[in-house]
Amino acid sequence: MLAMEFKAVLSKSQQKAVDEAIRTSKFVRNKVLRYWIDNKGIGKKELYRYNTQLRDEFKFVKDLNSHACQASVENVERAIKRFFDNCQKKVPGKKGYPKFKKHCRSVEYKQSGWKLSPDKKSIKFTDNKGIGRIKLKGTWDLWWFDSAKPTLREQKLIKRVRIVKKADGYYVQFCVKVNRSEESKNTGCAIGLDVGLKEFYTDSDGYSEPNPRFYRKSEKRVKFCQRRLSRKNKGSANRQKARNRLGRAHLKISRQRKEHAKRLARCVIQSNDLVAYEDLKVKNLVKNHCLAKSINDAGWRQFREWLEHFGQRFNKVTVAVNPAYTSQNCSECGEVVKKSLSTRTHTCKCGCNLDRDHNAAKNILNRALSTVGHTETFRNAWGDLASTFPDSGLVKQVSSLNQESP
Known part of the structure; x- marks a missing residue:
């Protein structure tokens, strides 16, 4: 999987619509998790059925694309599976019991609820949340393959579309199913x-x-932003601005x-x-x-x-x-x-x-x-695999990173 990220240009109304979609996604996740906690022993089929009940009960949930709601259920399912795997493997310490989300910054769509524009510079979300058409800014080319081949939508290579809210704005991420490999000369080293x-x-x-020590070099600026944040009244607009400045400072370091x-x-x-x-x-x-x-x-x-x-x-x-x-x-x-x-x-x-x-x-x-x-x-x-070995002091290798910026 390859993740492509674009900066989104949104109007004020679109920002409110995206925030509402994110809150709805968080609501579905927390409700499904509560349903699992209250009904021990249920499986994933019951979780998806409860998601359908939520869509019938709440109109704002039905306004969100059905696949986006299913993506929230999948997040709960993965958290539950990870918890039981850690228990079976007897991982020392905390086992990672699923927790409720208080701060959520993304909403994820599958292969429906969105449509790429022919000019390849914007994407339109077709659910009832009112997000509409979003202009994309970035250097990635979603149409990098041979023009004679079918489009990405026809091949269904784009498996996920995610809207992410960060300290410096909103971003649209595309998860593309593609295997990237490049030829390189053998160095013998x-x-x-x-x-x-x-x-x-x-x-x-x-x-x-x-060692560049990025945090050490920016620590003075971070502490300054933290002091400004602590002096603002809770719930005020000035506190929100100060919180955003602190978030941008940490985002730059990362x-x-x-x-x-x-x-x-x-x-x-x-x-x-x-x-x-x-x-x-x-x-x-x-x-x-x-x-x-x-x-x-x-x-x-x-x-x-x-x-x-x-x-x-x-x-x-x-x-x-x-x-x-x-x-x-x-x-x-x-x-x-x-x-x-x-x-x-x-x-x-x-x-x-x-x-x-x-x-x-x-x-x-x-x-x-x-x-x-x-x-x-x-x-x-x-052969062509990055290898690790379980014997002779060598341990298993973790999965590779899927995201890469241009």
Whole structure:
């Protein structure tokens, strides 16, 4: 799946109509969830039947497209399934019991309730919410395929259309079912990456990418917006404006972090045939309150997801390695050299003297190659899949990221 995002140009009346559609979607989701809580043991058929009852009972629900209401029921269904899966797998900690939505910012349509215009610059929503025709601004081309082929609507490649409300305006997202793959030359290179806080990552060749620290640099502005927000009266228009300014500040930071991770991941994947990295449990790492802000600011998880995404797209192998003792073991002789987090230089009695992160990156690469094999042979062995391996200290790979900006 590929997500294409466009900025929406809306009038005041259209903004109110979109907000009403979002509230209706939230209402359906919360009502269906309450019905499931009050009636233990019911299945998804009963949830969809209750959705039909809601449409007959409330006119504002019937005004929303039926597939949009079904999408809200699907959100509840996925939350319930995720909860039971976590219980069966005995996931430690909270199992993710489904919760009611207080703040909802999107409404999702399936393959009905909307129609693309022939000029490819606008989309019209045909339900009774009164959204109407929305002008689209963006660089994506929904008609990028051969003009001799049928249209996207005839092929039904667009599976979802979502209207999202963000701090800086409204956006229309298209989820397109398409497999993107690009040919790339084999470089015969393999690399190991050790992410950190001092440097964003250090590879097995000794190169270090500086950590941009986007949140740290914008923290003064964020705190200023937070103070302005706290001084406004609750429920006032000025408080809403201050809240929006704070949201735009956080949105800018998240976009900077995303583009930085995407740019680096693409360069690393295109320059190597195999990329090895640590399988870090970031959720557990941020429990250290002394380092939580810096870890979240680095965006390690997002960087890994983009590595896996571009690995599948360019037919490269990505390997997640068990991070245990990658910093303590010597990359030359394998001897365990105990060191604290403040010790930044690895010194072994065998004569190996390296930077701590450089030594860890070499250990990560060695662990990956011990199972995958040499760089000249693993591409023939594993074909066009980005691979991970369950044995020899390697763990399962998560699903790739589906969104990509131009």
